[in-house]
Amino acid sequence: MLLLCIDDFQALRWGSNFTVTLNGKDAPFIAELLNHVDQTGPTCYIVSAIIPSGFYNEIASGRLEIRIDETTGVGDGFAVDFVKLLINYNESIFKGRFSGYVYGAKNATVRLLGTSTTVTTDDGGKFTFEAVPGLNAVRASAQGYVEEYDYGIVLSAGTEWEPFLYLSEGIGSPDIDFSKFAATEAWSEASSWAIAELQKALDWGLIPDALMGADMTKPITRAEFAAVCVKVYENLGKTKAQPVAENPFTDCNDPEVLKAFNLGLTNGTSPTTFSPNQLLNREQAATMLTRAYKKVTMEGWILETDGNFKLNYEKPTAFADDDKISSWAKDSVYFMVANNIIKGVGDNKFAPRNTTAAEEAVQYANATREQALLIATRMVENLQ
Numbered sequence: 253m254l255l256l257c258i259d260d261f262q263a264l265r266w267g268s269n270f271t272v273t274l275n276g277k278d279a280p281f282i283a284e285l286l287n288h289v290d291q292t293g294p295t296c297y298i299v300s301a302i303i304p305s306g307f308y309n310e311i312a313s314g315r316l317e318i319r320i321d322e323t324t325g326v327g328d329g330f331a332v333d334f335v336k337l338l339i340n341y342n343e344s345i346f347k348g349r350f351s352g353y354v355y356g357a358k359n360a361t362v363r364l365l366g367t368s369t370t371v372t373t374d375d376g377g378k379f380t381f382e383a384v385p386g387l388n389a390v391r392a393s394a395q396g397y398v399e400e401y402d403y404g405i406v407l408s409a410g411t412e413w414e415p416f417l418y419l420s421e422g423i424g425s426p427d428i429d430f431s432k433f434a435a436t437e438a439w440s441e442a443s444s445w446a447i448a449e450l451q452k453a454l455d456w457g458l459i460p461d462a463l464m465g466a467d468m469t470k471p472i473t474r475a476e477f478a479a480v481c482v483k484v485y486e487n488l489g490k491t492k493a494q495p496v497a498e499n500p501f502t503d504c505n506d507p508e509v510l511k512a513f514n515l516g517l518t519n520g521t522s523p524t525t526f527s528p529n530q531l532l533n534r535e536q537a538a539t540m541l542t543r544a545y546k547k548v549t550m551e552g553w554i555l556e557t558d559g560n561f562k563l564n565y566e567k568p569t570a571f572a573d574d575d576k577i578s579s580w581a582k583d584s585v586y587f588m589v590a591n592n593i594i595k596g597v598g599d600n601k602f603a604p605r606n607t608t609a610a611e612e613a614v615q616y617a618n619a620t621r622e623q624a625l626l627i628a629t630r631m632v633e634n635l636q
């Protein structure tokens with residue numbers, strides 16, 4: 253856990269917006285605290301944030317670097333007086349107790365910011381938290397309502413702050429993915445052969461939020477893989493991807509998909525649909541990942557003129573099911589095979605896509621999440 257003694261953060265007053273990185277990785281579990289308090293005047297309070305398990309390895313290496321950046325340019329000065337890292341902390345540090353109320357929506361979900369701890373309000377709208385004394389903030393949400401925040405001072409005894417949150421009907425924003433907050437593992441299930449590669453994927457920041465804590469033995473969807481490709485692009489290109497300004501899709505508003513689309517790593521299944529939950533097959537995986545490589549290494553590459561850009565590789569021996577590889581995917585598949593990023597499935601077959609109902613039924617040519625992360629990791633490893 254991190255205890256940060258902070259001063260003069262005024263996001264609520266000035267409309268400033270802070271982003272935070274911990275050892276170079278996005279740390280929204282800290283940023284959300286800084287962005288939902290107002291510390292006008294010479295005040296200095298401690299906020300507490302639980303470090304997600306995805307950061308453990310790096311912190312264990314002995315390095316702890318926190319960078320705070322105000323992104324809007326409004327010039328909200330601030331100070332951090334000290335930071336404490338608590339290792340193997342005892343739950344008894346959550347000794348401040350406070351209660352509040354949510355009105356407008358029944359049985360609302362309330363989360364203690366900086367943690368993944370949520371409670372549901374009772375029939376009277378009341379909720380209660382045990383919190384680390386200091387400056388605390390809460391987020392209330394409910395389906396069909398716009399989320400609300402409040403903040404206040406929690407004492408170890410006799411807290412007077414009693415948050416009242418009113419939720420009005422409307423379309424709220426989803427809460428930050430809890431799985432990346434949770435002090436749990438980065439995956440719930442994984443095959444034993446995949447563990448070492450998944451650990452690499454985690455260390456290199458290639459596991460997107462959508463897959464944190466997931467069952468990695470399950471097949472990967474188009475939206476999930478688009479997010480993996482964005483991570484590969486950002487890792488190889490040492491740059492941040494931006495979502496497309498105008499979303500052409502009616503069935504998807506996932507920001508990672510919109511980044512992948514903006515980069516030309518993927519197009520829709522039609523001009524207006526993306527089919528985010530459709531399972532990805534192996535030739536699609538090879539194609540999208542190859543485009544990430546092209547986008548990074550080939551100046552001026554865009555998807556529309558892809559045919560003008562040639563990849564340099566020695567064509568591998570043909571697979572027994574070579575004729576089943578779609579013509580648009582062949583170049584990418586051969587490139588990935590030649591670079592030892594993706595392999596066949598045995599019997600000299602590549603299994604590019606399901607071609608029969610029986611294959612469809614057993615997901616013969618669909619990539620699992622761990623296979624997808626494995627090829628993403630190899631791509632970064634072999635081509636960076």
Ligand SMILES: [Ca+2]
Binds near residue numbers: 328329
């Ligand atoms: Ca300030």
